[in-house]
Amino acid sequence: MNNFIERLLANQYRTLLFPKDFSGDAVFGFECNDGWANLIEATLRLTRRHAELKALDVKVTQAKEKFGQLRIYHSGSDEDIGSVFEIAQLASGCICELCGKPGEVVSLEGWLVARCGKHSARGHLDPIEAHIADEKYITSYTQAVDAILAFFGAGAVHWVQEERTAFAGRHPSEMLATEEGCQAIFTFLKRLEHGVGV
Template sequence: MDNFTERRLASNYRTLLFRRNASDQEIFGFECMDGWSDLIEGSLQLIQRYVGLASDVKITQVKEKFGLLRIYQRGGEEKVCQVLDICELVSSCVCELCGKSGNLTMSDGWILARCDKHGDSSHMELVESQSADERYIGSYVRSVDSILSFFGADAVRWVQQESIALGGKRPCEILGTEDGCQAVYKLLKRLEHGVGV
């Protein structure tokens, strides 16, 4: 991950990423590409919202593994685990290099989460660093928060199921875009008010 993005995340979520007496010079060491930075930020925002600043939750590692974004934590309750599970599922549909819609692909024995442009491991051109997409992050946080509130313990299962109301797609397939997040949010609001799909 690029230094600017890493420093921004470390600064904004210091209480989740570092022990209390950590020096300002310590770095966290995100072990993934920049394409997932907005997804990481949305997930950390939700966790911070759920546990507050006086938290015993610590994020111990953030990395790519088998083409998915894995965020490991110590402490916390079921809701924190659900946020991280949903994030992992959504990462399979987001290009790890540029953050655009993508899917899992196999290249030279490696599982990669890539868009069409960055589809194979030989296409590793530098992707220009971008600032955080606050609109997407806000939509993602709102949508995942609604999913967790509406479905409770079944939230992760629901995110993996095809939905006729979402054009036959699974929610995790469309939560990687702002429009997808808005579609999921609108669907949940309709369900909340008893409007049939």
């Protein structure tokens, strides 16, 4: 990941990424490309909020790409925070690791990678646009995942993985790749919560 993005995340979420007695300017070392930066920020934001509410000392020990998905290794979490990381892993497989657009896990030159149609071609040479944090997506994602956790509890990860007739057979994990998909999930769950038919 770009050093500038890493430094921003490290400064903003240092309580999650570094020991309490750590001082200094450091880069955490996210082992993935910039396309997942918004997903990572949304995940860290959710994690910090849940950790503060429950007075947990959560530490992210490693974040990397593995088999085309984002894997975040951690300690000190509870079931909700574990679900936050699992949902991020599922969503990452539907987000191009290079550009952040919707994509899927494909095999490219023998490696499983998360790519959009534009970046899944062999020998791809198109330049990647500089990453700009998308606050609307980050906010929508955190709201949607919060709603999923509140509504389904221990079943949240399972709900995200399955096709849903309410979304025309789409998987919620796929929908979490876009701001619009996150908003659709949030609206649907809020309507269910208030007993409104869908």
